[in-house]
Amino acid sequence: MPRSLESISDTKKTNVRASFQALRYIPRFFKEIWSVSPLLFTINLVCRLVNAFSPVVILWVGKLIIDEIIAEVAAPQADYGQLWNYVLLEFAITVFADIINRVIAITDGLLGDKYNIISSETMIRKTSKIDMSQLEDSEFYDKLERARQQTQGRVGLMSMSLAQAQSLISISTLIAGLIYFQPLLIVLLALSIIPLFINEIRFSGQQYSLSRSWTTERRELDYLRYIGANDKTAKEIKLFGLTDFIAKRFKTLSERYYHINKKLTVKRSIYSAIFNVLGVVCYYAAYLVIIKSVLDGEITIGELTFLSASFNRLRNSLQTFFTNFTRITQSALYLKDYFDFIDLEIPDENREFLPLPEVIHTGFELKDVHFAYPGSDHEVLKGVSFTLKAGEKMAFVGQNGAGKTTLIKLMLRFYEPTQGAILLDGVNINQYNKADFQKMFGVIFQDFFRYEFTLRENIAVGDIAAVQDDKRITNAAQLSLANEVIGDLQEGYDTQLGKRFKNGQELSGGQWQKVALARAYMKDAMVMVLDEPTSALDAKAEYEVFERFIDLTKGKTSIIISHRFSTVRMADRILVLKAGKILELGTHDELMQNSKLYAELFDLQAQGYK
Numbered sequence: 001m002p003r004s005l006e007s008i009s010d011t012k013k014t015n016v017r018a019s020f021q022a023l024r025y026i027p028r029f030f031k032e033i034w035s036v037s038p039l040l041f042t043i044n045l046v047c048r049l050v051n052a053f054s055p056v057v058i059l060w061v062g063k064l065i066i067d068e069i070i071a072e073v074a075a076p077q078a079d080y081g082q083l084w085n086y087v088l089l090e091f092a093i094t095v096f097a098d099i100i101n102r103v104i105a106i107t108d109g110l111l112g113d114k115y116n117i118i119s120s121e122t123m124i125r126k127t128s129k130i131d132m133s134q135l136e137d138s139e140f141y142d143k144l145e146r147a148r149q150q151t152q153g154r155v156g157l158m159s160m161s162l163a164q165a166q167s168l169i170s171i172s173t174l175i176a177g178l179i180y181f182q183p184l185l186i187v188l189l190a191l192s193i194i195p196l197f198i199n200e201i202r203f204s205g206q207q208y209s210l211s212r213s214w215t216t217e218r219r220e221l222d223y224l225r226y227i228g229a230n231d232k233t234a235k236e237i238k239l240f241g242l243t244d245f246i247a248k249r250f251k252t253l254s255e256r257y258y259h260i261n262k263k264l265t266v267k268r269s270i271y272s273a274i275f276n277v278l279g280v281v282c283y284y285a286a287y288l289v290i291i292k293s294v295l296d297g298e299i300t301i302g303e304l305t306f307l308s309a310s311f312n313r314l315r316n317s318l319q320t321f322f323t324n325f326t327r328i329t330q331s332a333l334y335l336k337d338y339f340d341f342i343d344l345e346i347p348d349e350n351r352e353f354l355p356l357p358e359v360i361h362t363g364f365e366l367k368d369v370h371f372a373y374p375g376s377d378h379e380v381l382k383g384v385s386f387t388l389k390a391g392e393k394m395a396f397v398g399q400n401g402a403g404k405t406t407l408i409k410l411m412l413r414f415y416e417p418t419q420g421a422i423l424l425d426g427v428n429i430n431q432y433n434k435a436d437f438q439k440m441f442g443v444i445f446q447d448f449f450r451y452e453f454t455l456r457e458n459i460a461v462g463d464i465a466a467v468q469d470d471k472r473i474t475n476a477a478q479l480s481l482a483n484e485v486i487g488d489l490q491e492g493y494d495t496q497l498g499k500r501f502k503n504g505q506e507l508s509g510g511q512w513q514k515v516a517l518a519r520a521y522m523k524d525a526m527v528m529v530l531d532e533p534t535s536a537l538d539a540k541a542e543y544e545v546f547e548r549f550i551d552l553t554k555g556k557t558s559i560i561i562s563h564r565f566s567t568v569r570m571a572d573r574i575l576v577l578k579a580g581k582i583l584e585l586g587t588h589d590e591l592m593q594n595s596k597l598y599a600e601l602f603d604l605q606a607q608g609y610k
């Protein structure tokens, strides 16, 4: 549940502390930006440093101009030479500062874009190393989501932090001017700015807590926005008349956020307005002090304009400085999410592994394997033990939810068994490097992904390094019958699939399945796993696909999951699962003689074909 405004303010202190602590990530952040382009970064820093002095210099030249005008007006014989020099100088400084500002903006943009590319790429690479169990954890997913979404925020943080450093130098030079002429002005300055700062910290902490505590709801809103307006769901949404249901759900959730946020924004504006009046009072008090100094003959009219303009500018600069400071501390928290994600330890990454066998000698052995999905007490597998011999074709059978796919996921090391072990040639599979181990398999899952890439790329997903290898791609397509799709495609293997991009062509469910099946044939994998690979194929295509599969995988260790018993019977042995336990294991003939679940289901399906 999202928190109420009151509870948000309760946690305000913790968040303010946390955001200050997150500032420690800034140096690392800048180190990363530096490494993106040392040249751009140096140009940016030098320009900012030079421009940091421009406000005080311009104000000072302005003072010189006014004093010169007054002096020349009062002089019996006017000589305007010096005055025009000053005006020219001010003009030159203004033009120069403007050029430098543009260089800063350009280098900010280029650095931001480069950093954006590199950090997004880093995240994509890191995500691939993260365990499935972690990716399915909603808290972790929120963190990943924040890290991903804040890519632009991090770019903003970069220019904001650099601008802050520049502003700090400008502020120091202006303060030095005030101290030199009238130290009392500093006290008035502090009086006008400190309440605003406290107010800023107080409310921005609440604002951040609110936005952060809504990460999950924002994800839900994004999801509703997605399913409410995209081509994949349009059919069902129209047919089932879901628009109203989705729109209402979206509206209710959005409005809850809107109301909490509105309350906070109004409160913040009222307090800001009150403190701003205090600031204006201080400004006029300072103005009176400066006027008095002129009247007392302590300073010139030029110095009056210099001091009052400096004071005003300082007040504005400090206000922006503090506002940006709180913004930076908040963005730094997102930086923390990003670095936490990047630093996430990948267990095993630096471990010594056993070399993978070049060929499988004895096969896989599962010993009393138990498994419950992370965050769940429900045991999906309850003491599963069997061997899959080298070169054997085994089929997994069982009703929906029996645990067939889960068993595959454990054998592929997407998850670790909660109890028991899986051995390959007598060695626990966790002794091998996970990524290398997974490369041994050619797999197609029932929920394979339809990449909106070209047909060639969709097939090459099975071994992306071979994306330009026409021979292997056409071969894989022939084996899986995906080559039959080609006739309908205008640009052959280079046709864009799906409807999301220009000239994309959509395939039927069965055609997609053939394409996905081709992925498994892209490499000469030691173990083949087909998880319901033919559910969308017509009977003829299914028969052909399996005939080829059996033919091609002769002597190769393989697993097939299927609900079609005509397919299943082709396997050497069949493993029947029921509620996470092995009910039967044997050849088709043995199981038929057993007269248990397998025989019952087989007969049931056979009846249907009579």
Ligand SMILES: Nc1ncnc2c1ncn2[C@@H]1O[C@H](COP(=O)(O)OP(=O)(O)OP(=O)(O)O)[C@@H](O)[C@H]1O
Pocket (backbone or CB within 6 Å): 136, 373, 376, 380, 398, 399, 400, 401, 402, 403, 404, 405, 406, 407
């Ligand atoms: N990622 C997951 N997190 C939590 N529970 C899961 C997850 N995936 C599957 N389950 C649960 O595990 C059980 C077994 O699912 P599994 O997908 O292994 O069944 P299956 O035998 O392959 O079924 P089907 O024939 O329907 O594909 C189900 O009760 C399911 O709800």
